[in-house]
Amino acid sequence: MTTDTTTKDATPGAAVPGETVLDARGVTMRFGGLTAVRGVDLTVNAGEIVGLIGPNGAGKTTFFNCLTGLYIPTEGEVRYKGNVLPPKSFKVTAAGIARTFQNIRLFANMTVLENVLVGRHTRTKEGFWSAVLRGPGFHKAEKASRDRAMELLQFVGLDHKSEHLARNLPYGEQRKLEIARALASEPGLLLLDEPTAGMNPQETRATEELVFAIRDMGIAVLVIEHDMRFIFNLCDRVAVLVQGEKLVEGDSATVQGDERVVAAYLGEPFENAPGAEEVAEVEAAEAHAETAAETAAEADAETTAEADAETPAETTAQTAEADAETTDETAEADAETTTDAAPGKENDR
Numbered sequence: 001m002t003t004d005t006t007t008k009d010a011t012p013g014a015a016v017p018g019e020t021v022l023d024a025r026g027v028t029m030r031f032g033g034l035t036a037v038r039g040v041d042l043t044v045n046a047g048e049i050v051g052l053i054g055p056n057g058a059g060k061t062t063f064f065n066c067l068t069g070l071y072i073p074t075e076g077e078v079r080y081k082g083n084v085l086p087p088k089s090f091k092v093t094a095a096g097i098a099r100t101f102q103n104i105r106l107f108a109n110m111t112v113l114e115n116v117l118v119g120r121h122t123r124t125k126e127g128f129w130s131a132v133l134r135g136p137g138f139h140k141a142e143k144a145s146r147d148r149a150m151e152l153l154q155f156v157g158l159d160h161k162s163e164h165l166a167r168n169l170p171y172g173e174q175r176k177l178e179i180a181r182a183l184a185s186e187p188g189l190l191l192l193d194e195p196t197a198g199m200n201p202q203e204t205r206a207t208e209e210l211v212f213a214i215r216d217m218g219i220a221v222l223v224i225e226h227d228m229r230f231i232f233n234l235c236d237r238v239a240v241l242v243q244g245e246k247l248v249e250g251d252s253a254t255v256q257g258d259e260r261v262v263a264a265y266l267g268e269p270f271e272n273a274p275g276a277e278e279v280a281e282v283e284a285a286e287a288h289a290e291t292a293a294e295t296a297a298e299a300d301a302e303t304t305a306e307a308d309a310e311t312p313a314e315t316t317a318q319t320a321e322a323d324a325e326t327t328d329e330t331a332e333a334d335a336e337t338t339t340d341a342a343p344g345k346e347n348d349r
């Protein structure tokens with residue numbers, strides 16, 4: 001019996017510069033009557049950071065799921081380094097694509113180090129008997145895995161927390177741990193689904209640096225994010241999905257300057273832009289609701305003004321009358337009193 005306990009190619013992801021790492025063509029995903037992604041083409045080349053943006057429900061995560069074997073696209077094809085991807089997520093990971101999730105998926109009750117070690121399982125060859133017998137080869141492989149996991153924890157800045165339980169990490173560090181675990185499979189392409197969600201501006205900037213460092217390690221990156229500043233600082237190319245369709249693709253300046261993108265985010269759709277009709281309907285309903293609210297407010301304001309105008313005038317007039325009468329009576333009484341009681345008057349008479 002032989003047990004192969006060597007660690008597989010440490011950097012299988014290392015890509016040839018300029019090589020097309022990901023090539024998705026005509027990817028369509030339907031759920032019953034709903035087409036979440038429609039005919040999307042997207043490539044990611046070695047050394048690139050590509051952004052995928054779009055309003056909520058645009059189909060970004062569904063597209064990611066089609067790239068990672070979680071969904072089998074209804075139509076279209078996804079190739080990684082020229083090979084069609086197998087329709088199983090663990091095989092996609094083994095092929096060289098790793099990902100993080102929008103909703104963090106860590107093993108909460110395992111330590112930080114154990115979480116990263118789990119990510120390494122596709123890169124080790126220890127078989128069943130090796131694990132059972134725990135011979136010298138197994139221990140050697142285990143040590144190599146631990147060393148690599150610690151390197152990755154150091155890379156994301158979590159090596160000092162390797163023995164902490166994952167669930168005790170603050171949110172931002174949990175996101176970093178997810179990235180370290182994804183890197184543990186030594187990918188050639190990393191897909192990040194909203195990596196800065198819930199982070200403060202400082203953590204977001206640190207994540208930006210981390211993604212640049214990942215790219216510099218030779219790993220291509222495709223990132224979904226709603227933080228436009230993060231996307232436009234980071235990405236070589238950005239693709240915009242709206243209503244499941246790719247609306248625009250280009251460098252940051254091109255995408256930022258494209259009026260259809262501005263319209264898709266600001267709710268002023270272009271004629272024939274995907275989703276324009278729906279947005280127009282929502283806008284019309286909102287405008288109608290606003291007009292109704294304004295009319296009601298104006299009517300209220302008029303009623304109040306009329307009531308205000310009548311009430312103080314009458315009250316003031318009545319008060320003035322009452323004051324005048326009181327003053328006259330007081331003056332008379334004062335005059336009488338003063339006259340009657342004036343000292344020395346009688347003496348003067």
Ligand SMILES: Nc1ncnc2c1ncn2[C@@H]1O[C@H](COP(=O)(O)OP(=O)(O)OP(=O)(O)O)[C@@H](O)[C@H]1O
Nearest residue numbers: 031034036054055056057058059060061062063102
């Ligand atoms: N498993 C599913 N079954 C049915 N419909 C789904 C499924 N997954 C996604 N959808 C629908 O597909 C559409 C696209 O959703 P998706 O989550 O991909 O959008 P998104 O762009 O990632 O949105 P967000 O930015 O809010 O995460 C939505 O209408 C969603 O409800």
